[in-house]
Amino acid sequence: MAVDIRTQNFDLKQIAESGQCFRMKMEGDSLARVIAGDRLLSISDKGDGRFELSCTEEEYHNFWYEYFDLGCDYGDFIDAIDPVDSFLNRAAASGSGIRILRQEPFETLISFIISQRKSIPAIRTSVEKLCISCGRKIADDTFAFPEPADLAGLSEDELKECALGYRVPYVREAARRIACGEKDLEAMRELTDDALYEELVSFKGVGRKVANCVMLFAYHRIGAFPEDVWIKRIEDDHYGGRFPVERYEGFAGVLQQYMFFSARN
């Protein structure tokens, strides 16, 4: 039960460290373990753009192909970068193996509500604790991301034990509103970018930055451009305070990932 694929612009370590997902980690130099929703996958890098995935052909075509956005040629984005922008060209070269994942909206929304004022290792810890406390067991010591109703069913104290701090009511209310059907994250796929943004910021604890992250990493609105402390630092240091998003309309979010990655390395 394994699938061999061949692709470009796909680097496991870079994606695992990209900060867009919190349940993918490297085990050694060329093996990655990915948990997405209730699915578990191992991928090994065989070199020369070849990878082996621990799933069936069917699972690859029905899920992982899309999850890793393998139908998209990221070389086109990199080629579109302004040739005189040496910083961005350098950033893209250093993170050219990053792809924008198509993650499940609920998991992404909750994870990024948790992310505010937390470091990436701390986010990983909190998300993992949430999964252990109410996610379905999918393998030894491995738990799926919780369903909305299961998360909404946790008490305040149980959530506090996941190191959520002041974010407990944010997570709780978002899970509750989705579990009861007041908000439909799947139906929101049909919305325009602006309408989707408005829906997302209607959740308490979701502001401009988190909404843009969810748009980019779950709804694949690759024009969304999340501005966090790292990106703002880059904009101040290299772009006179503001990155020219309008020059890259429709895919600025991809470049944002290259910038974020290079700033943290």
Place this chain on the structure above:
DNA sequence: GTCCAGGGTAAGC
């Protein structure tokens, strides 16, 4: 012990 983290809210102007 200190500092910072993939920020947001509410209040004040």
Place this chain on the structure above:
DNA sequence: GCTTACCATGGA
């Protein structure tokens, strides 16, 4: 529209 105090806590 733009500032500012405040928020809990892990990780370095």
